[in-house]
Amino acid sequence: MLTPNKKLIYCHHEDHKGPHSHPHPHPQAGGGMETQRSGTREIKVVRRVLDANDLMAARNRELFAAKKIFVLNVMSSPGSGKTTTLQKTLSHLMPGLRCAVIVGDICTTIDADRLAVSGAPVVQINTDAFGGDCHLAAHVIERALGGIDLDAVDLLIVENIGNLVCPAEFDIGEDKRVVVLSVTEGEDKPAKYPLMFRQCDAMLLNKIDLLPHLEYDVQATLSSVAQIHPGMPVFQISAKTGQGFEAWLAWLRDMVRAKKEMRADSVH
Ligand SMILES: Nc1nc2c(ncn2[C@@H]2O[C@H](COP(=O)(O)OP(=O)(O)O)[C@@H](O)[C@H]2O)c(=O)[nH]1
Numbered sequence: 001m002l003t004p005n006k007k008l009i010y011c012h013h014e015d016h017k018g019p020h021s022h023p024h025p026h027p028q029a030g031g032g033m034e035t036q037r038s039g040t041r042e043i044k045v046v047r048r049v050l051d052a053n054d055l056m057a058a059r060n061r062e063l064f065a066a067k068k069i070f071v072l073n074v075m076s077s078p079g080s081g082k083t084t085t086l087q088k089t090l091s092h093l094m095p096g097l098r099c100a101v102i103v104g105d106i107c108t109t110i111d112a113d114r115l116a117v118s119g120a121p122v123v124q125i126n127t128d129a130f131g132g133d134c135h136l137a138a139h140v141i142e143r144a145l146g147g148i149d150l151d152a153v154d155l156l157i158v159e160n161i162g163n164l165v166c167p168a169e170f171d172i173g174e175d176k177r178v179v180v181l182s183v184t185e186g187e188d189k190p191a192k193y194p195l196m197f198r199q200c201d202a203m204l205l206n207k208i209d210l211l212p213h214l215e216y217d218v219q220a221t222l223s224s225v226a227q228i229h230p231g232m233p234v235f236q237i238s239a240k241t242g243q244g245f246e247a248w249l250a251w252l253r254d255m256v257r258a259k260k261e262m263r264a265d266s267v268h
């Protein structure tokens with residue numbers, strides 16, 4: 001069901017031919033081959049060069065700088081609580097801050113429906129019809145921006161497609177990246193998916209209301225994250241109860257304020 005503050009667009013890699021075969025390396029990315037040694041073996045490693053995406057991301061970033069919009073890219077595996085966290089976040093920030101949301105999913109407008117309740121303009125991106133891309137790329141964001149009045153936005157939140165791998169590889173022109181990890185996913189996920197945790201500027205450890213029912217080692221997770229990305233702030237929250245939100249919201253508000261005070265030409 002679409003309401004006036006909600007739009008749906010379908011997006012895909014320009015040169016992506018369905019059906020989806022998960023064609024890594026991503027086809028628009030170009031590629032470079034190098035050889036690494038592993039024990040006695042030589043292994044060919046494909047390195048993606050994300051030239052085209054980086055160019056578009058830089059253009060998005062310039063636009064956001066000119067409009068003084070702080071852009072947050074929220075990533076995680078499916079079900080860790082991105083949408084629930086954003087619902088609660090928006091309920092605290094609005095109407096004081098003017099927020100908008102771009103949300104990516106392979107199918108459905110379920111998340112847009114949930115987020116539009118906040119009153120924020122929401123653009124839902126569906127990648128299904130064109131091969132089910134597993135991440136949002138910069139040109140997809142650029143297209144989605146057409147559905148938002150950028151002069152009426154202080155904070156643009158992008159809920160990326162649920163996946164701990166691919167979204168970390170694609171710059172979309174955002175200011176900061178946040179990864180949501182829930183305590184039901186296991187302590188080992190940062191170590192297994194290090195790029196995501198290295199690329200992010202903050203982590204939300206979500207669903208802490210469930211800790212009494214789990215054998216989950218918060219300290220082990222924190223140490224693992226500290227090894228992968230020393231100094232990255234970690235906010236322990238429950239999107240269900242609101243526990244821990246003060247510190248998370250203060251961090252976010254500081255970022256939005258800093259962007260407002262930044263000179264547009266200081267962004268590169
Ligand atoms: N107990 C608990 N459940 C949560 C919390 N956050 C999200 N959930 C539940 O986890 C499921 C997935 O949440 P959702 O926000 O859709 O995750 P997303 O796929 O990352 O956007 C839903 O059933 C939520 O109600 C939380 O902090 N505590």
Ligand SMILES: [Mg+2]
Pocket residue numbers: 082083084111159
């Ligand atoms: Mg979601």
